[in-house]
Amino acid sequence: MPSILGRSMVGVVLVAFMSGCASGPNANPQDPLEPFNRDMSVFNESVDSMVLKPVATVYRDATPDLVRTGVSNFFSNLGDVWSFINAALQLRPREASENFLRVGVNTAxxxxxxxxxxxxxxxxxxxLDFGQTLGRWGVPSGPYLVLPIFGPSSFRDAAGFGVETQGDLIQRLDSVSTRNSLIVLRAVETRANLLRATSMLEGAALDKYSFTRDVYLRRRQSQIEDLIDLGIGVRNGSEDTQDSK
Known part of the structure; x- marks a missing residue:
């Protein structure tokens, strides 16, 4: 499964390249693949409206808050493993030690x-994710890219996502039924956490695609700038405390 997802990311990038580029005076220079991305957004919204959102809504309404909190904590603990790895790769000892301690304490x-x-x-x-780590060491973002199901990304972040997929602890479980059940549960829990944000977005945005793209790109750029500023502070021996929390 990890290798399949990794190849899928490559396939999406290739298809996006072959789809052509947007042109015209109103074209966003960060989104040269806008026609492809808009089509992919329509596809994602269709899947979401027919499958993901209804299932997530039922899950939210039917599952006790205490159970949902436990499920969210479990997957967040797995995420802390990758945050520890990325903090170490970014030479952020405080964040690396904190995330390492979190995993050890919560697991034990x-x-x-x-x-x-x-x-x-x-x-x-x-x-912290691997896309941020790549940006921390100077890898450019590349064009905006909408991934199937997973949504807003960029060429750099899609590559980072592919790497993290390869190391996903759930994907490496031997039991197919357990692995698939946890993958589905994680997807449903993630979508349930976004139900309120989705409702606000639908009510506020005239062009949901452009709004989502611009928010994503600004947020990621801000995160990378914080990481670069932190790196400069570390090299200069300053006490810069900026992070991407």
Missing amino acids: FGLGGVLDVASEMGIERTR
């Missing part, structure tokens, strides 16, 4: 991560 004392004991102890979480 929080029933495998179901309980967020680390937060109760004041150990902070810093979410």
Whole structure:
């Protein structure tokens, strides 16, 4: 499964290249693949409206808050593993040690991560992904890219996503039924957490595609600039405390 997803990311990039580029005075220079991206956004919205959103809504309404909190904590604990790795790759010792401690404490004392004991102890979480790590070391973002199902991205972030997919602990489980069940549960829980944001977006944006693209690109650029500023501060021996929390 990890290799299949990795090849899928490459396939999406190739298809996007072959789809042609947007042109005209109103074309966004960061989104030369706008025709392809808009088509992919329409596809994603169709899948979401027919499958993901209804299932996530039922899950949210039918699942007790305590259970949902445990599910969210469990997957967040797995995410902290990658955040630790990326913090180490970005030469951020404080964030790396904090995320490492979070994984150890929550796994050992929080029933495998179901309980967020680390937060109760004041150990902070810093979410970091491999796309940010690539940006931290100067890899350019490349064009905006909408991935099937997964949504807004860029060429750099799609590459980072492919790398993290290869190391996804759930994808490496031997039991096919357990692995698939956890993948589905994670997708549903993630979508359920976005239900309110989706409703606000639908009510506020005249052009949902452009709004989503611009917000995504600004947010990612801000995160990368924070990482670069932090790197400069570390090299200069300053006490820069900027991060992407």
